Amino acid sequence: MSERCPSCAARFAGSGELLLHRVRAHARVPQGDEALRYAVLVTAEEAWLAHFRRHMRGVLVALPLVLVYVFVLLLGSAEGGAAMAFGLLLAPGVAVFAGLAYYLAYTKEPRTGEE
Amino acid sequence: MRRLAPLWLLLLLAAPTALAHEGAGAGIEARATLPAWALYAAGALLVAVSFAVLGTRVERPSTHTADRPRGPPRAPSARVRATRLVGLAVLALLLAGPLLPGSVGAWTPELLWLGALGVLFAWAYLVGDPWPALSPARALAPLVAPRSPRALPDRLGSWPATAALLALVVAELAGGLFATATGVLLVAAAYLVWTLVGCARFGPEAWLPRADPLERATAWFGAIAPRGPRGRWRWPGARLGARAAEGMSDAAFLLALLVATNADGFLATAPGARLLAALGGGWTGTAAVVVGALLLFLGFLQLAGAAARRVTGSAERAGVLAAALAVALVPVAAGYHLAHLLVRVLDLVDPGLGPLALGGVAAGQAAVLLSGHVLGVLVTHDATWSAFPSRVQAVLAEVPLTALLVVYTGIGLWTLAEAAAGVGA
Numbered sequence: 001m002s003e004r005c006p007s008c009a010a011r012f013a014g015s016g017e018l019l020l021h022r023v024r025a026h027a028r029v030p031q032g033d034e035a036l037r038y039a040v041l042v043t044a045e046e047a048w049l050a051h052f053r054r055h056m057r058g059v060l061v062a063l064p065l066v067l068v069y070v071f072v073l074l075l076g077s078a079e080g081g082a083a084m085a086f087g088l089l090l091a092p093g094v095a096v097f098a099g100l101a102y103y104l105a106y107t108k109e110p111r112t113g114e115e
Numbered sequence: 116m117r118r119l120a121p122l123w124l125l126l127l128l129a130a131p132t133a134l135a136h137e138g139a140g141a142g143i144e145a146r147a148t149l150p151a152w153a154l155y156a157a158g159a160l161l162v163a164v165s166f167a168v169l170g171t172r173v174e175r176p177s178t179h180t181a182d183r184p185r186g187p188p189r190a191p192s193a194r195v196r197a198t199r200l201v202g203l204a205v206l207a208l209l210l211a212g213p214l215l216p217g218s219v220g221a222w223t224p225e226l227l228w229l230g231a232l233g234v235l236f237a238w239a240y241l242v243g244d245p246w247p248a249l250s251p252a253r254a255l256a257p258l259v260a261p262r263s264p265r266a267l268p269d270r271l272g273s274w275p276a277t278a279a280l281l282a283l284v285v286a287e288l289a290g291g292l293f294a295t296a297t298g299v300l301l302v303a304a305a306y307l308v309w310t311l312v313g314c315a316r317f318g319p320e321a322w323l324p325r326a327d328p329l330e331r332a333t334a335w336f337g338a339i340a341p342r343g344p345r346g347r348w349r350w351p352g353a354r355l356g357a358r359a360a361e362g363m364s365d366a367a368f369l370l371a372l373l374v375a376t377n378a379d380g381f382l383a384t385a386p387g388a389r390l391l392a393a394l395g396g397g398w399t400g401t402a403a404v405v406v407g408a409l410l411l412f413l414g415f416l417q418l419a420g421a422a423a424r425r426v427t428g429s430a431e432r433a434g435v436l437a438a439a440l441a442v443a444l445v446p447v448a449a450g451y452h453l454a455h456l457l458v459r460v461l462d463l464v465d466p467g468l469g470p471l472a473l474g475g476v477a478a479g480q481a482a483v484l485l486s487g488h489v490l491g492v493l494v495t496h497d498a499t500w501s502a503f504p505s506r507v508q509a510v511l512a513e514v515p516l517t518a519l520l521v522v523y524t525g526i527g528l529w530t531l532a533e534a535a536a537g538v539g540a
Binding site: 003048053074 | 153160164167168170171428429430431504505506507508510
């Protein structure tokens with residue numbers, strides 16, 4: 001069941017979305033119960049975004065390791081089968097190292113004010 | 116958006132630096148060391164990584180970046196009336212091309228290419244929209260404006276401008292009308308008739324913003340420029356995110372811009388030439404390719420809108436979301452345009468470019484193209500934050516559109532590489 005904004009007639013899936021829209025797009029000041037609901041919605045948003053940022057940090061740390069390995073592997077493939085085979089032997093080690101880097105970046109506590 | 120400024124600089128500088136080394140030998144040396152697909156993948160990955168970088172700095176953009184809504188149209192100032200004389204003079208030159216002495220008349224195609232279509236658009240996205248001050252249609256419209264104009268149906272949207280733009284593209288590709296003084300005369304005359312007849316029927320304020328392809332294109336490109344209409348400076352693309360395409364017709368116009376800036380490159384590739392031959396070649400084949408490309412891109416955009424609706428759980432229709440997010444394609448079209456303009460200018464300066472210079476040109480084109488795509492990701496970020504009330508929805512909605520931009524990046528780089536290989540062969 002969708003709800004419509006009384007100001008601009010835009011459609012929203014639920015009352016939570018509608019409340020966020022009315023506060024952010026139409027500068028409505030929430031009062032009483034609405035203010036409480038808005039605070040709860042914003043807190044849930046912040047928690048999700050913090051989780052997402054951690055994942056992106058992990059990706060940005062681990063990705064260069066994987067890319068350098070793939071790049072060296074591609075260059076090695078031009079040298080022939082033996083070089084390629086040697087390169088593939090390193091794959092599990094690179095995967096573990098990249099995974100560790102991802103985990104460390106994910107679990108690193110953000111500095112105050114970063115999130 | 117101000118806090119994202121260092122990221123902007125980093126991403127926009129990384130794009131040319133990352134590929135400059137490989138791109139310099141793209142047509143010759145790099146093929147011996149790296150497969151071509153690796154270069155396409157690297158370009159596409161750069162676009163995807165820019166999404167991840169933005170993801171670490173997620174915040175709500177400032178609402179102050181939006182332009183204030185325009186008031187009722189005002190009478191043009193004396194300065195604007197004077198600059199519109201320049202636009203009229205250029206139009207008169209284009210119309211008079213075949214009548215001018217041989218060496219002068221032969222320059223009218225370059226005047227159209229570099230002047231009207233090249234420098235005009237480049238000025239719009241690099242400095243600001245110059246068209247309101249130059250438009251010959253607006254200069255002549257008061258002569259034909261009716262006292263009681265007919266209402267232009269809302270359902271037409273921007274389809275008249277889209278149709279006119281596609282007609283220009285087909286005229287260029289199939290008819291070669293942009294290559295001779297007579298062809299340029301026909302194009303300029305057709306533009307004049309299209310704009311003035313519409314002004315006479317519906318009034319210039321209703322007709323021109325929705326039917327003049329030059330006015331519409333420069334307005335969208337002008338939104339990328341760092342300098343706003345009131346002289347305020349902002350980061351490139353900062354004003355785009357707060358705008359939204361007005362329905363699917365406007366999104367279709369943005370996609371038509373993309374097709375217009377990329378069609379000749381695609382038809383220069385071997386698969387493009389084979390497709391054109393299979394469709395019969397000539398005017399009908401070219402029209403089929405151009406319209407088919409537009410419909411294909413519209414389909415991709417609708418898919419992205421449907422995916423955004425699904426992942427965000429939004430109640431808004433997929434078409435509305437797709438239209439809202441289509442603004443991200445404006446910097447992509449600008450990147451393609453600048454890449455083509457580079458080649459055009461260099462060809463004019465030195466027609467006999469050697470293979471090494473060609474490789475450098477290819478690298479420059481790739482860098483410009485990638486910069487446009489990375490800017491598209493940044494605009495996507497802004498557009499989703501304007502389109503969705505929840506920051507979680509905004510981030511989730513970026514994913515399908517970033518995927519779409521990754522696909523366009525791959526297609527764009529492939530087109531450039533195939534066209535460069537064809538030139539260098």
